[in-house]
Amino acid sequence: MEQPLVSVIIPCYRKAQYLGATLESMQKQTYKAVEIIVVDDGSPDNTREVVEPFLSAMPNLRYIHQENSGVSTARNHGIRSSNGTYIMALDADDAIEPTYIERCADYLSAHPEVKLVYTLADTFGKRTGAWDLPPYTFEALLWTNMVHYCAMYRRKDFDRTEGYNPNMVKGFEDWDFWLYLLRPEDRVHCIQERLFHWRVLEVSRSLDADNNLQILLRQIYHNHEELYRPYLQDIVYFHEMWAHHEWLYRRADEARHSKAYRLGKFLFRPVYWLRNIFR
Secondary structure: OOOEEEOEEEEEEOOOOHHHHHHHHHHHHOOOOEEEEEEEEOOOOOOOHHHHHHHHHHHOOEEEEEOOOOOHHHHHHHHHOOOOOEEOHHHOOOEOOOOOHHHHHHHHOOOEEEEEEEEEEEEEEEEOOEEEEOOHHHHHHHOOOOOOOEEEEEEHHOOOOOOOOOOOOOOHHHHHHHHHHOOOOOEEEEEEEEEEEEEEEOOOHHHHHHHHHHHHHHHHHHOOOHHHHHHHHHHHHHHHHHHHHHHHHHHHHHHOOOOOHHHHHOOOOOHHHHHHHOO
């Protein structure tokens, strides 16, 4: 039986130094019905030069150049230029095991009721080790992302969305997209093998996302207000508790740095010293 074609979309911006290793991991895939589309997002480095030797060695590889527009637009451009039944994103500095595509594509083919499939993951680079994400539930997905961006899904399901939202400029575009793609009743499956390798850099979009957490969470909420509306009371309560916690922390911190606190600590130091002796 003919294998469904899998389209792997690899946006690249300032990642040329890692792109070769990523493409090498694609060359080793055991699943053969694959097309690979590298989308050069107006990168100022030598992305094109890195890709060119692979173009002659990999007939299933295509190169697309666009003006710098961000990773969401680059992924959308690549997907809409693709021909695959199944879609998978891969960043230009990460890698997958040789069986990654085979395991995910075979699972989707055998389980038409499953909408999204991914595998366990680990990290390499500046931090190494298992990357353990919580189990998936749709309700939990509203509050945190437990599905890494390299999950595989059907092109027909992508076409029912507007794609990755370009307004997620600082990160979390994959989390935001899962909220467009999935409904509470949809099934999501994690293959219990560590087949995805996420490179951790000193400076990355993931770190940028952490630094802009409140802005990104607010943007996700505005993108999906209808999904979050039933939980509005919970959100308000959470923010009230968090604001109260921050107020208590500031009061305690101010007290710890006050002259009265420092003087009291100095005066009671002999008491603490004697207590430790006779304990």
